[in-house]
Amino acid sequence: MSSVAQKKGFGAAVWDWMTTVDHKKIGILYLLGGAFFFVLGGIEALFIRWQLLTPQNDFVTAGMFNDLITMHGTTMIFLAAMPILFGFMNAIVPLQIGARDVAFPFINSLGFWMFMLGGIFLNLSWLFGEVPDAGWTSYASLSLVSPGHGIDFYALGLQIAGAGTLMAGINFLVTIINMRAPGMTYMRMPLFTWTTFIASAMILFAFPPLTVGLFFLTFDRMFGGQFFNHLMGGNTIIWEHIFWIFGHPEVYILILPAFGIFSEIFSTFARKRLFGYPSMVFATVLIGFLGFMVWAHHMFTVGLGPTANAIFAVATMAIAVPTGVKIFNWLLTMWGGSIKVTTPMLYALGFIPSFVMGGVTGVMQGSAPLDYQLHDSYFIVAHFHYVIVGGVVLAILAGTHYWWPKMFGTMLNETLGKITFVFFFIGFHMTFLIQHWLGFWGMPRRVWTYMPNQGWDLANMISTIGAISMGIGVIILVFNAIMATIKNERVGNDPWGDGRTLEWAIPSPPPFYNFPQTPLVRGLDSVWLEKMDGNESGFLPAEPVKDIHMPYGSILPFIMTLGLFIAGFGAMFRLEHAWGLPVLVGGLVVTFFAMAARSVRDDLGFYVTKEEVLQTEKEIAQRGHN
Amino acid sequence: MKKGLKKWRLFSLLTVLAIFLAGCGQEEISTLMPAGQVGRDQFNLLMIAAAIMLSVIFVVVTIYTIALVKFRRSKLGEDHIPEQTEGSHFLEMVWTVIPIILVLIFAVVTVYYTYKLGDVSAMGATDEEGNPENLVVDVTAKLYWWEFEYKDLGIITAQELVVPTDEKVYFNLIAADVKHSFWIPAVGGKLDTNVENVNKFYLVFEKESKDLRDGVFYGKCAELCGPSHALMDFKVKSLPRAEFDEWVVAMQNTADEKPVANQKGEEVFVQSGCIGCHATDATAVQGGVKQSGTQGPNLATFGDRNRVAGFMPHDAENLEDWIRDTQKNKPGNKMPSYGEDQISNDEMDALVEYLMGLKVEEK
Numbered sequence: 001m002s003s004v005a006q007k008k009g010f011g012a013a014v015w016d017w018m019t020t021v022d023h024k025k026i027g028i029l030y031l032l033g034g035a036f037f038f039v040l041g042g043i044e045a046l047f048i049r050w051q052l053l054t055p056q057n058d059f060v061t062a063g064m065f066n067d068l069i070t071m072h073g074t075t076m077i078f079l080a081a082m083p084i085l086f087g088f089m090n091a092i093v094p095l096q097i098g099a100r101d102v103a104f105p106f107i108n109s110l111g112f113w114m115f116m117l118g119g120i121f122l123n124l125s126w127l128f129g130e131v132p133d134a135g136w137t138s139y140a141s142l143s144l145v146s147p148g149h150g151i152d153f154y155a156l157g158l159q160i161a162g163a164g165t166l167m168a169g170i171n172f173l174v175t176i177i178n179m180r181a182p183g184m185t186y187m188r189m190p191l192f193t194w195t196t197f198i199a200s201a202m203i204l205f206a207f208p209p210l211t212v213g214l215f216f217l218t219f220d221r222m223f224g225g226q227f228f229n230h231l232m233g234g235n236t237i238i239w240e241h242i243f244w245i246f247g248h249p250e251v252y253i254l255i256l257p258a259f260g261i262f263s264e265i266f267s268t269f270a271r272k273r274l275f276g277y278p279s280m281v282f283a284t285v286l287i288g289f290l291g292f293m294v295w296a297h298h299m300f301t302v303g304l305g306p307t308a309n310a311i312f313a314v315a316t317m318a319i320a321v322p323t324g325v326k327i328f329n330w331l332l333t334m335w336g337g338s339i340k341v342t343t344p345m346l347y348a349l350g351f352i353p354s355f356v357m358g359g360v361t362g363v364m365q366g367s368a369p370l371d372y373q374l375h376d377s378y379f380i381v382a383h384f385h386y387v388i389v390g391g392v393v394l395a396i397l398a399g400t401h402y403w404w405p406k407m408f409g410t411m412l413n414e415t416l417g418k419i420t421f422v423f424f425f426i427g428f429h430m431t432f433l434i435q436h437w438l439g440f441w442g443m444p445r446r447v448w449t450y451m452p453n454q455g456w457d458l459a460n461m462i463s464t465i466g467a468i469s470m471g472i473g474v475i476i477l478v479f480n481a482i483m484a485t486i487k488n489e490r491v492g493n494d495p496w497g498d499g500r501t502l503e504w505a506i507p508s509p510p511p512f513y514n515f516p517q518t519p520l521v522r523g524l525d526s527v528w529l530e531k532m533d534g535n536e537s538g539f540l541p542a543e544p545v546k547d548i549h550m551p552y553g554s555i556l557p558f559i560m561t562l563g564l565f566i567a568g569f570g571a572m573f574r575l576e577h578a579w580g581l582p583v584l585v586g587g588l589v590v591t592f593f594a595m596a597a598r599s600v601r602d603d604l605g606f607y608v609t610k611e612e613v614l615q616t617e618k619e620i621a622q623r624g625h626n
Numbered sequence: 627m628k629k630g631l632k633k634w635r636l637f638s639l640l641t642v643l644a645i646f647l648a649g650c651g652q653e654e655i656s657t658l659m660p661a662g663q664v665g666r667d668q669f670n671l672l673m674i675a676a677a678i679m680l681s682v683i684f685v686v687v688t689i690y691t692i693a694l695v696k697f698r699r700s701k702l703g704e705d706h707i708p709e710q711t712e713g714s715h716f717l718e719m720v721w722t723v724i725p726i727i728l729v730l731i732f733a734v735v736t737v738y739y740t741y742k743l744g745d746v747s748a749m750g751a752t753d754e755e756g757n758p759e760n761l762v763v764d765v766t767a768k769l770y771w772w773e774f775e776y777k778d779l780g781i782i783t784a785q786e787l788v789v790p791t792d793e794k795v796y797f798n799l800i801a802a803d804v805k806h807s808f809w810i811p812a813v814g815g816k817l818d819t820n821v822e823n824v825n826k827f828y829l830v831f832e833k834e835s836k837d838l839r840d841g842v843f844y845g846k847c848a849e850l851c852g853p854s855h856a857l858m859d860f861k862v863k864s865l866p867r868a869e870f871d872e873w874v875v876a877m878q879n880t881a882d883e884k885p886v887a888n889q890k891g892e893e894v895f896v897q898s899g900c901i902g903c904h905a906t907d908a909t910a911v912q913g914g915v916k917q918s919g920t921q922g923p924n925l926a927t928f929g930d931r932n933r934v935a936g937f938m939p940h941d942a943e944n945l946e947d948w949i950r951d952t953q954k955n956k957p958g959n960k961m962p963s964y965g966e967d968q969i970s971n972d973e974m975d976a977l978v979e980y981l982m983g984l985k986v987e988e989k
Contacts, residue, residue, distance in 0.1 A: 062853035062957045135850045141804040141821045142851060230822035236805065237820065270697070271706075276713035301807060301818050301848075303799075303825035306744030310737045317729045317736075321722060327686060328721040332714075334693040338706045341698075349694065356686050360679035367732065369739040370671045372815020373657045376807060376848040440658050441651030442811030444848045447856035451937055454844070455652040532707075 019553035021105035022512055026112050027091030028407060031400075033116050034083035035478075038396075040123070041075035042474055044068045049431070049467040052460050055452040065448030066133040067150070071123070073136030074154065077250065078161055079119040081388070084396050085257045086115075086168055089196045091407050093172065095503035095510065096190045098181025098519040100548065103174040106603070107167050110557035114164025117565045122157030125150055135446060137247070140228035140239035144220055149572055155218045156568040160561070162210050169203030172196055181502075182542045183521035187281070190501040190525075191267075191274060194281050195260030198288040199253045205292065206249035213242035222571055237302060244295035252291035255387065256284060258395030259326060262348045265402055266330050268498045269345040270337030273525060276329040283322035283329075290319045300368045301375045309368040316366030323359055327352065342496065343417030347398030350425045354394065358386030361436065376446075379439025385432045397424065397477070404481075405495045409509045410488055416480040420473045427469025434459045490623065494538070500525035505539040507620045513548045516613050517541035548608040556594045563591030654835075655844040657811045661833040661864075664814030667739055674735055678728050743815075746826045749796045761790065764798045767806035767819040769851065770858040770959050771923050771936060781877040781908045784923030786931050787845065787862045790870035791831050799825040807849035810862055816848045831864035842932045853958040859936045876986035877908040880926045887929075887983020891976035898969055898977075903961070906984055922961060929985035935959075942978045949974070 008016065020026060048068050051059045060068065094102055102108050125131045130148035132138065143151045176197045180189070189197070216239070219225030226232035228239050267274045274280060296304060296312040330352065339345070361383040365371045374380060397420070404412050438459050443450065450456055494504040502519060503510075505527045520542035523529050527538035567587025574580030650658040660666040699706065751759045758778045765787075766773040775782045789795045799808050801819040809816035814829045835842050840861075847858035865873065884906055886892050895901055903922035910920060931940055935956055938944040949969070952961045969977065 062856070066850070066853060066855075139805055139850070141801070145804060235822055237822070270708070271699075272708045273710040273712060275711060276718050279713065279718050301816050303818060303820065303823070306741045309744070310740045313736050313740065314733045317733055320729055321725045324682075324725045325718065325722055328689075328717075329713075331686065331689045331693060332711075332717065334697060335689070336711060337693075337697050337708045338699045338702045339694065339697050352690055353683075353687060356683055360682060363729075363732070364672070364675040364679065367671055367675060367736040367739075369736065369743050369815065370668055370675060372743070372817070373665070373668045373672070373811070375816060376809075377811075437649065437651070440656065442655035442657060442809075442844065442846065444809070444846050444856075446850040448853070449856050451859075454655055 015555075016553070018558055019109075019555045021101070021109045021551050021553050023090045023094050023102050023105065023108060024407070024509060024512070024514075026108050027087045027089075029112050030083045030087030030090055030115070031407070032087075033112070033119070034080050034087055037075050037079035037119055037123075038081075038084065039474065039478070041072050041080050042471060044072040044075065046467055046471055048072060049464040051448065052450070053464040054461070055450050055457055057449060060448070062448045063133065066135075066446070067131035069446055070132045070135050070138075070150075070154070071126075074122065074132065074158070075119075076388075077136065077254070078158060078165075079115070079122070081254050081392050081396065082165060083115055083119075084400075085199075085254065085392075086111075086165075088192075088261065088399050088403060089168075089172060089257065092403055092503055093193050093196050094175065094179070095406070095506065095514060096193045096501050097176060097179060097184050098502050098515060098521065099175065099179040100514045100518075101551065102171050103178055104171050105551045106554060106557060106598070107171050109554065110560060111164040111168035111171065113558050113561040114167070114564070115161045117561045118157050118159070118161025118164060121160060121565055121568055122153055125153035125157075128153075137243055138217070138239075139243075140217070140220075140236035141230075143217065143239075144228055151217070152221055152572045155214050155221065156571060159211065159214045159218065160564050160568065162207055162214070164561075165203060166207040166211070169200040169207070172200040173204065176200070181515075181519050181521055184526075185521075187278065188521055188524045188526070190260075191263035191277075191280060191284075192257065192260035192501075195256040195258075195263075195284055198284050199256045202249045202253050202256075202288050202291060206246050206253065209242050210246035213239060213246065216242070218571070222574065240299055240302060241295070244298045245292075248295040248298065249291045251384075251387070252287055254392045256288065258392045259284065261395040261399040261402070262330065262351055264501065265344045265348045265398055266333045267525070268402075268496060268500055269340045269342055269348070270334045271340075271498050272333055272337035273528075274329070275332040275335075276325075277524060279325055280329050283325045286322040287319060290315065290322070294319065294366075297366055297368075297371070300371045306368075313366055313368040313371075317363055320359065320363050320366075327356060327359075340498070342401075343412070343414055343421060344398045344402035346418060346421050347394050347401070350421065351391065351394045351398070354386060354390030354425075354428070357433075358383060358390050361386065374439055376444055377439035378435045378443045378445055381445045382432045382435035382439060385428075385435075389428055389432070394425075397421075400477070400481075402496075403503075404484070405491045405508045406503055407509060408485070409490050409507075410484045411491055411495055412480050412484050416476055416483075420477045420480065422473075423469050423476065424473030427466045427471075427473060430466025430469060431463050432466070434462050438463075494527075499538070500528040502526050502539075505530075505537065511616050511620065513550060513608055513613065516617050517543050517545055545610050545613055547610055548613060549605055550608055551605045552603055554598075554603065556598050560591050560594040560598075563587045563589070563594060566590065652839070653812065654838045654840060654842065655811050655846075659812060660814075661831065661843065662813045663830040663832065664743055664828070665812060667743065668815055671735065671739055675732065678732060682725075682728070743827070746796060746828060748794070749826060749828075760794055760796055762796045762798065763787065763789070765800070765808055765819065767799070767801045767808065767847065767851075767858075768960075769803050770847070770854040770956060772808075772845070772858075772860040773923065776874070779874050779878070781874065782910060782920075782924050783877070783908060783927055784925075785860050785933070785936050786842070786927065787860060788870065788873055789831050789862065789864050790867045791834055791864045793867070794828045794830055796826065796828045799827075804851050805849050806847045806851050806858065808845070809848040810843055810845045812843050813862070818849060831862070833864065834866065835862060835864045840932055854956045857935070857937050857956050859933070861932045861936075873986065877926065880906070880908040880986060885929075885983050885985060886980065888976045888979040890973070891978070891980025891983075894969060894973045894977045895980060898964065898973075900977075908986070925981065925984055927984065927986050929982050930987045942975075942982065945978050945981060946974055949977070 051057050130150045132150040132154035134143040134146050216227040220227050226234045228234045228236050294316045297316045300309050365374050401412050401417050441455050443456050491508050520540045530538045530540055567584050570580050570584025653659050660669045753759055764775040773784050774787050799819040801821045807816050807818045817825050817827045842861035845860040845862055904925045906925050908926035933940050934944045935948050948955055949964050951963045
């Protein structure tokens with residue numbers, strides 16, 4: 001009854017993936033789902049840049065351009081960057097803390113399906129021809145008057161996806177608090193686990209405001225609410241506050257796990273303990289805390305008055321300090337180490353100058369009076385792409401190469417990886433460096449075209465060429481991933497040879513129960529410590545081999561989400577079609593029945609017997625020797 | 627030989643200068659060539675920020691480069707196990723305290739300028755006779771055009787803001803439909819025009835716009851406001867105070883003396899209903915009381931303007947094209963298009979001539 005090498009029919013395989021509650025499989029689902037939306041958002045980006053290649057270009061219409069920028073931003077933030085990071089968190093964090101799964105496997109699956117169906121719901125707007133067009137920020141005055149169902153797709157799709165994110169965040173919090181292996185104290189947790197922990201705590205506090213804001217928007221648009229209608233006593237500025245109270249922490253939710261990924265990579269490929277580990281942890285916590293204190297710096301030009309602007313300006317600048325601490329700690333981790341420039345390390349090396357650029361322009365914009373000039377110009381476009389692409393996306397690409405063997409059991413080709421890096425990195429700087437100057441030269445953001453003779457023509461052309469280069473990089477990466485899967489050359493526990501954390505002590509990919517025996521952790525960089533002490537396996541068990549308790553899979557998370565997905569269409573068309581209301585109610589009924597089914601029927605899980613564990617381990621060991 | 631060298635030097639100097647100037651953008655729209663106190667304060671702040679930030683980047687890149695060159699595994703050997711340093715309290719103190727000092731310096735400057743640029747206390751001040759001491763312009767942003775009302779002077783105009791140089795000009799900003807943002811990059815930073823409240827700020831225009839390439843500064847809408855957000859441009863003319871006063875008088879006189887360049891054109895203007903939305907009288911709005919002909923931009927100064935519809939070259943051909951198909955030129959705007967069945971080609975020529983003749987400036 002070994003589950004390692006069973007051949008299944010296609011239908012059975014699909015069913016297996018749809019019902020899985022295994023964190024490693026959900027991690028892969030998140031990664032693939034996120035990658036799909038990443039490519040989609042990338043295509044939207046290329047359309048945007050192509051439209052701006054020359055002045056007065058007519059590649060797309062003005063309305064279409066607003067659809068593209070809105071969907072590009074929304075897709076990249078909510079449906080690409082976050083899910084891919086969740087993919088790594090799912091696949092790696094339980095391994096790093098020596099756990100057999102996350103705390104709530106069922107909720108984990110539910111979180112994934114809500115993200116996926118929420119994302120699909122949002123993107124179905126393309127097929128309906130009514131696409132969100134008020135920017136990813138969807139400021140209230142414009143989003144209320146936007147014709148068609150575009151903004152409805154935005155509000156409902158993000159509501160569904162956002163609820164999934166909140167669940168995932170809670171799940172990681174509980175997992176990291178409760179499921180660490182013996183000896184894995186907080187101050188021995190790998191940095192990626194730490195940043196996941198803090199990012200999850202931020203999700204817990206940042207997503208409820210988004211939920212509330214989206215409900216307000218939904219009610220204003222679909223159920224006659226007046227929260228943002230100033231003619232009826234509402235207020236549009238409230239939307240801006242609510243959005244950014246969510247939106248600013250959101251960018252730290254993205255960047256902290258990215259910091260975590262790079263911390264792992266620097267330490268691994270410099271073959272050296274992370275410099276100043278306690279201060280790295282403290283800086284992470286501090287950034288997480290300060291991230292909630294600065295939302296109004298997105299609103300300096302709203303007219304909040306000099307006192308509010310001054311307070312938020314100074315608070316914003318304060319974040320530079322812990323971020324700077326992190327940068328110098330990474331530099332000093334490299335200093336005195338033994339640096340091997342693998343593909344992940346190459347991304348990490350590219351990250352430092354890119355992110356420092358994005359960081360300093362952030363401080364510049366933190367200065368309110370200067371921001372009056374830079375806000376909503378191309379400078380801000382350059383800035384946030386430097387932090388999100390130069391930070392988060394480089395981390396995602398680095399993490400993909402770094403953990404690919406752990407997640408899939410094969411290696412991505414290193415040469416192709418480095419070629420990807422070159423195209424992507426050069427393209428990235430080419431696209432966005434010049435945009436700082438476009439901002440200085442007075443070009444506003446979100447413009448679908450521009451008149452000639454304003455001094456912007458050449459810079460825009462350079463920017464577009466850069467974007468194409470980034471696109472080529474991504475295509476090579478996709479090709480690389482497909483080739484690696486086709487070749488299917490299996491790798492051992494620690495293909496990089498310098499692994500320091502627990503995930504490198506078990507097979508790639510790990511068996512479904514992860515650890516045959518729960519590990520004992522004696523310090524930071526557990527595997528490295530054991531190896532240095534002469535324990536070649538890098539693994540110290542805390543218990544004898546015994547029966548392992550595992551949860552059953554379930555289709556209920558998918559059904560619950562499907563109910564919400566259907567209800568969303570009902571809500572949207574309720575006012576135009578008679579079937580709207582029944583579909584809205586029917587969808588919710590499906591969800592509630594699925595919830596009731598889950599509540600009534602206890603899932604006691606099953607035991608993997610000791611013999612099965614030993615048999616599986618033996619099979620994996622033999623496979624390794626072949 | 628020596629002469630050639632000198633020429634070469636001069637040439638290279640000019641090249642450097644040209645590159646430097648190109649890096650500054652164009653005078654009528656670039657924030658890097660500020661034409662007033664507010665923009666210059668912001669530019670100075672940018673320079674201070676850039677100096678601090680470049681020094682930080684320099685330090686990071688230096689350490690980074692040395693580390694990367696010095697500590698490569700290819701040099702140290704495959705088996706080299708580095709010392710597992712835990713950290714250094716001294717170093718960590720250094721890179722905590724120095725950034726704090728830098729941030730504090732920058733914070734002080736920032737707070738100073740925040741209050742300086744936010745100071746509108748002089749707005750509405752009057753002298754002993756009760757006359758306003760400062761010029762106040764009420765800006766209303768609409769889909770996709772700008773209305774400028776000089777309440778104290780009893781005049782209104784659109785699309786082209788006219789201001790005196792070398793004094794503080796105060797602005798009341800509001801939006802009539804959705805949120806926009808008022809930005810004249812070369813003169814100073816932007817401020818949003820919200821739908822529910824009036825925002826106030828001031829700008830100073832220190833350069834006369836007639837010396838610029840088009841004779842105007844460029845103004846932009848900086849907040850996404852719909853399909854034609856990109857085309858929601860306006861222009862700014864800055865004149866010496868005396869010329870500005872003359873302009874004001876001429877504007878006030880448009881109630882009585884309207885230039886009629888083409889009699890038939892005026893008839894078309896009235897009969898086709900243009901006048902329902904567009905007044906040709908710059909006093910059509912007084913003290914905020916809207917009179918007829920204020921749904922669309924006021925056209926009293928149309929002939930003086932620099933652009934048709936805020937962004938198209940100001941000639942007869944573009945004007946006709948605009949009236950014939952407004953949606954093609956500015957998607958989502960509120961002005962109806964007029965086909966040949968509504969305004970014949972002959973009538974159109976007359977109308978265009980009439981409109982182009984609506985001037986208050988001497989040309």
